[in-house]
Amino acid sequence: MNQKLFKFGLIAPAFILIAATTFYPLMKSFWISLHDWDLKTSAEMGPFIGFDNYIRAFSDSQFWNSVKATLIFAASTVVLTLILSIFVAILLSKDKKYLSYLRAVLIIPFAMSPALIGYSWRFMLNPDYGLFDKIIGFLFPPLSDVVWLGTSTTAMAALISVVVWIWLPFMSLMFISGLMGMPSEVFEAAKMDGASSFKTLIHVTLPMLKPIILIASILMTMFTLKAFDPVVTMTRGGPGDSTEVLNFFIYKTGFRYFDMGYSSALGYILALITIVFVIIYMRKLVKGDDWN
Amino acid sequence: MKKRNPFRSFTLLILILVLLVSGCSNSRSESTSGDNLKGKTVKVLLSAGGIGQFNAWKARSKAFTEKTGINIEFIETPYDNLLEDITSDGIASGGTYDLVVHLDTMGSSITSFLEPLDEYVARDHFNTDRWPAPILDLSTHDGKLYSLPVRAHVQMLFYRKDIFKKLGLTAPTTWKELDEVSKVISDKTDLAGIVPYYGAGNNAQNLPMWTSYLWSNGGDIFDDELKPAFNSPEGIEATKRYIDLLVKEKVAPPGSVTFGEQDSRTFFKQGKAAMWLGWWWVYSEFNDKEASAKDVAGNVGFASVPGWEGKGTQANIATFPLAMMKASKNKEAAWEVLKWIAEPEEELDIVMKTVKNESPSAEQSTVITQTENMRNEELNELTDGFYNVAADNFENARALPKMKEWPRIADIISGAISKMATGEPVEPSLDDAAKRVERLLDKAGYYN
Numbered sequence: 260m261n262q263k264l265f266k267f268g269l270i271a272p273a274f275i276l277i278a279a280t281t282f283y284p285l286m287k288s289f290w291i292s293l294h295d296w297d298l299k300t301s302a303e304m305g306p307f308i309g310f311d312n313y314i315r316a317f318s319d320s321q322f323w324n325s326v327k328a329t330l331i332f333a334a335s336t337v338v339l340t341l342i343l344s345i346f347v348a349i350l351l352s353k354d355k356k357y358l359s360y361l362r363a364v365l366i367i368p369f370a371m372s373p374a375l376i377g378y379s380w381r382f383m384l385n386p387d388y389g390l391f392d393k394i395i396g397f398l399f400p401p402l403s404d405v406v407w408l409g410t411s412t413t414a415m416a417a418l419i420s421v422v423v424w425i426w427l428p429f430m431s432l433m434f435i436s437g438l439m440g441m442p443s444e445v446f447e448a449a450k451m452d453g454a455s456s457f458k459t460l461i462h463v464t465l466p467m468l469k470p471i472i473l474i475a476s477i478l479m480t481m482f483t484l485k486a487f488d489p490v491v492t493m494t495r496g497g498p499g500d501s502t503e504v505l506n507f508f509i510y511k512t513g514f515r516y517f518d519m520g521y522s523s524a525l526g527y528i529l530a531l532i533t534i535v536f537v538i539i540y541m542r543k544l545v546k547g548d549d550w551n
Numbered sequence: 552m553k554k555r556n557p558f559r560s561f562t563l564l565i566l567i568l569v570l571l572v573s574g575c576s577n578s579r580s581e582s583t584s585g586d587n588l589k590g591k592t593v594k595v596l597l598s599a600g601g602i603g604q605f606n607a608w609k610a611r612s613k614a615f616t617e618k619t620g621i622n623i624e625f626i627e628t629p630y631d632n633l634l635e636d637i638t639s640d641g642i643a644s645g646g647t648y649d650l651v652v653h654l655d656t657m658g659s660s661i662t663s664f665l666e667p668l669d670e671y672v673a674r675d676h677f678n679t680d681r682w683p684a685p686i687l688d689l690s691t692h693d694g695k696l697y698s699l700p701v702r703a704h705v706q707m708l709f710y711r712k713d714i715f716k717k718l719g720l721t722a723p724t725t726w727k728e729l730d731e732v733s734k735v736i737s738d739k740t741d742l743a744g745i746v747p748y749y750g751a752g753n754n755a756q757n758l759p760m761w762t763s764y765l766w767s768n769g770g771d772i773f774d775d776e777l778k779p780a781f782n783s784p785e786g787i788e789a790t791k792r793y794i795d796l797l798v799k800e801k802v803a804p805p806g807s808v809t810f811g812e813q814d815s816r817t818f819f820k821q822g823k824a825a826m827w828l829g830w831w832w833v834y835s836e837f838n839d840k841e842a843s844a845k846d847v848a849g850n851v852g853f854a855s856v857p858g859w860e861g862k863g864t865q866a867n868i869a870t871f872p873l874a875m876m877k878a879s880k881n882k883e884a885a886w887e888v889l890k891w892i893a894e895p896e897e898e899l900d901i902v903m904k905t906v907k908n909e910s911p912s913a914e915q916s917t918v919i920t921q922t923e924n925m926r927n928e929e930l931n932e933l934t935d936g937f938y939n940v941a942a943d944n945f946e947n948a949r950a951l952p953k954m955k956e957w958p959r960i961a962d963i964i965s966g967a968i969s970k971m972a973t974g975e976p977v978e979p980s981l982d983d984a985a986k987r988v989e990r991l992l993d994k995a996g997y998y999n
Contacts, residue, residue: 298638298642299659299660299661299663299955300955302641302642302644302663321987385806385814386804386805387806387823388821404805406805406808406809408809409806409808410973410974411973494752495751496751496752496966497750497751497752497809497966497969498750498751498808498809498969498970498972498973499751499967499969499975500751500966500970501970514638515962517638517660
């Protein structure tokens, strides 16, 4: 009995810490989402309104616009990052000394602050003095007049490209470690059976990478659904509201309009969307003993 | 036994009462005495960005401290975080800041966290008439004065005197002339005629230039019943003209579709545009050799905001007032600091030293808010009448609406302008924005 109590005693500090920093804010924000709380008019929480804030979201055109922008942004970013990072991983996963240097250099974009990256790219995409804009204009003259952050399509494309650029190194390293840990016998057997490189990739490498693809997809989806820094620093949701992703919309509702109840409800909706995606991934990608 | 002297006892009683009354009476009047404020520290929240006027306050605060014993600690936060910082401290009643600067349009949202100043003003016979009425009005909410408008801006048109002289042009007085002049400059030089800022999401910085078109054409944001009126025929005509600088006339640089005010100012300072319309405080910056390109510095002239042909002109004003937090633990000391910052002599001296180039570059400011200072003869002689033009504009200028829902409304209209600048049609975009604004105000109970 005493030993049991001792165990609980050891766990208690961590439990209290997590309860105070995670459970309590989570519960509190859910409680706020059930109230009409306009911080502009009162520092005290307003009346209880049940799920009205959640219902309000579904009739709010701004909300649907941000859901659309979020889905386009997240889907494009996740797919592009995964494809490119697998490609980069295959190129860099050979056991050569010079490649180990390259692998170390690869992490640099990931090591930079996302806000700094956003501002830097905004600067580099400037149509008058932006470095990237000048390079594109030099390599592809018809694109020299494009104002990258000036139209809905190009602004979204620029945003996606930058987020892919941020996450590509980290994801590539995940795949590199997966590829380098694969048993060489399998590839030798495929070679002896006469499989081409492409067929080996499709029928051997990718199926064996499935667990890592699954984890990478889940992580990337979560990272992109909560993307905030690049949006604030690069497009600020514009032009118009074309790149106003859900997380940015939540920020505006909470910290610009001080509509705390609605903002909390939107936060929970975003969390639900993330959970739905995770469940879909689990169902589609996990088969049999892929986790083992 | 010795008999008590009744007169002595009565005198003693009165003395004790007097001491008690004076001891317990209004602690404010006691605390106003300089001695009690000595050693107090007043924390002032400013927006970051190397603003000359704020730097001048910082530099001069040492003399204030020597004189009064009150210390001032200036805390800077990025402009984008200003509202969040004030609100967070207001909700927590933390007393982190004693005085806070804020944009006038934020005022309605934060009055519950601010200390009304009327009592202090009345007690100290503080003269608020020193400011033009439109400026002071932006510090007043529900009939109460919540801040002192120690920083205020009026819109003006700035242009490159050297380019205009070379091409034989004069500063435009109407929007039509502005189009014509811009066209000549774009055709005959490498410069953009004018550099507007259509980008969304910068605290609606694309609105003031739009409203100067809108108001000068007789349009308005709301009608008398607070229904959106910016999609009226006048509103559509004004918006088209504003957007056409980029979309149709192409006298604005393509990048202006994404520009915030700062981006466009930088573009002008680099010498890539011949005109810029915006807040007057940039005048010193444009003509400063350390802040602008060689060709630009010393070559920037000013003019009133152009008007609609046959209808007149309508400039915008915006203030950046200084308010006292309700949760401040040093209200009396904070009030002393407020009064010091608002002293006409201090304001004039900062600007005089700037125009005479007697102050360091970082402390230079051309911002004057008080009527008497704006009409100061010496100052106007030194600046070719800049402040007389500004004073005229201040007295006739208008400001964006003061209402709690304004940040949300501003974002809707600002987003619509940003979209129209990418080529979206004007009328449907304005109609859509008007519907959204009306729904918002209806939900907020404005039409009940």
